[in-house]
Amino acid sequence: xxxxxxxxxxxxxxxxxxxxxxxxxxxxxxxxxxxxxxxxxxxxxxxxxxxxxxxxxxxxxxxxxxxxxxxxxxxxxxxxxxxxxxxxxxxxxxxxxxxxxxxxxxxxxxxxxxxxxxxxxxxxxxxxxxxxxxxxxxxxxxxxxxxxxxxxxxxxxxxxxxxxxxxxxxxxxxxxxxxxxxxxxxxxxxxxxxxxxxxxxxxxxxxxxxxxxxxxxxxxxxxxxxxxxxxxxxxxxxxxxxxxxxxxxxxxxxxxxxxxxxxxxxxxxxxxxxxxxxxxxxxxxxxx
Numbered sequence: 001x002x003x004x005x006x007x008x009x010x011x012x013x014x015x016x017x018x019x020x021x022x023x024x025x026x027x028x029x030x031x032x033x034x035x036x037x038x039x040x041x042x043x044x045x046x047x048x049x050x051x052x053x054x055x056x057x058x059x060x061x062x063x064x065x066x067x068x069x070x071x072x073x074x075x076x077x078x079x080x081x082x083x084x085x086x087x088x089x090x091x092x093x094x095x096x097x098x099x100x101x102x103x104x105x106x107x108x109x110x111x112x113x114x115x116x117x118x119x120x121x122x123x124x125x126x127x128x129x130x131x132x133x134x135x136x137x138x139x140x141x142x143x144x145x146x147x148x149x150x151x152x153x154x155x156x157x158x159x160x161x162x163x164x165x166x167x168x169x170x171x172x173x174x175x176x177x178x179x180x181x182x183x184x185x186x187x188x189x190x191x192x193x194x195x196x197x198x199x200x201x202x203x204x205x206x207x208x209x210x211x212x213x214x215x216x217x218x219x220x221x222x223x224x225x226x227x228x229x230x231x232x233x234x235x236x237x238x239x240x241x242x243x244x245x246x247x248x249x250x251x252x253x254x255x256x257x258x259x260x261x262x263x264x265x266x267x268x269x270x271x272x273x274x275x276x277x278x279x280x281x282x283x284x285x286x287x288x
Contacts, residue, residue: 043176047185048137049162050114050169051198052077052090054122064105071118075146078105078116087144088137089152090115092125093159095284096151096263099124100144112168112191112198124148134195134262154179156271159264163187168198211266213257215240215273215280224253227278231257234276238269259285 055078059070066084070076077088082103091098101121108116115137117127127133136158152158163184164170168191178185191198215231218224224242231240243254257273257280260266266282273280 046139052115052135053132054117066104075101075121076104076118077101078107090137092133093262098149114169156264156267161185164190167191168193211260213280215255217254221253227255
């Protein structure tokens with residue numbers, strides 16, 4: 001009798017382990033599947049680079065290609081092919097200012113431009129004063145709030161990823177991997193003419209001349225000269241000057257690096273200086 005009880009306990013125990021094994025198998029399989037990397041999880045961003053202009057008040061109330069009336073006080077834009085309702089974060093590469101707009105019309109169809117911005121969208125970018133400006137436009141999520149936005153932290157990377165920077169405009173796709181590694185993006189479309197052929201001199205009359213990096217500001221001129229020498233030692237190709245200025249009633253020696261035509265160029269150099277432990281701020285400089 002005792003032997004038969006032991007045999008029964010042994011049999012029940014074996015069945016229990018067998019059942020637990022079957023129950024745990026799907027969970028283990030699920031865990032195994034979730035740990036595998038999914039190549040399709042790599043996200044892609046569509047980026048447009050080119051000249052943007054703006055609508056004047058003359059078009060107020062006119063019907064657009066989407067059927068809605070143009071409203072100069074709404075954050076909208078015209079693009080030749082993007083679906084109506086597509087949202088774009090548009091950044092002026094000259095000054096780094098950004099705005100989110102919604103595609104509601106078709107155009108522009110002149111001067112090799114890629115976007116026509118509504119008046120309220122063009123103003124914070126400085127496009128109204130300049131007539132037109134070179135922009136980077138990223139397709140963003142449909143729920144992204146419209147209106148002024150912060151400068152993209154990866155603006156310099158997006159700008160450098162352009163596969164055909166000499167063309168008047170390009171459309172390209174950038175993967176998260178490319179953004180991390182600095183690789184060139186996949187070219188979708190590009191103009192057959194160059195940037196120089198489409199930029200009207202009159203457009204830039206009232207625009208900022210460029211950008212400088214202020215690497216330091218010192219009371220002692222010797223400290224400024226020391227930093228100047230250090231920058232020249234690590235990046236001899238840079239133009240580095242020491243400017244003497246009165247700030248808050250005190251004489252200051254400011255170390256200024258370069259004179260860059262567009263903000264992404266200055267930001268890229270600032271990042272390189274950070275690698276050497278040299279901080280700095282990008283400052284817009286006016287025409288002289």
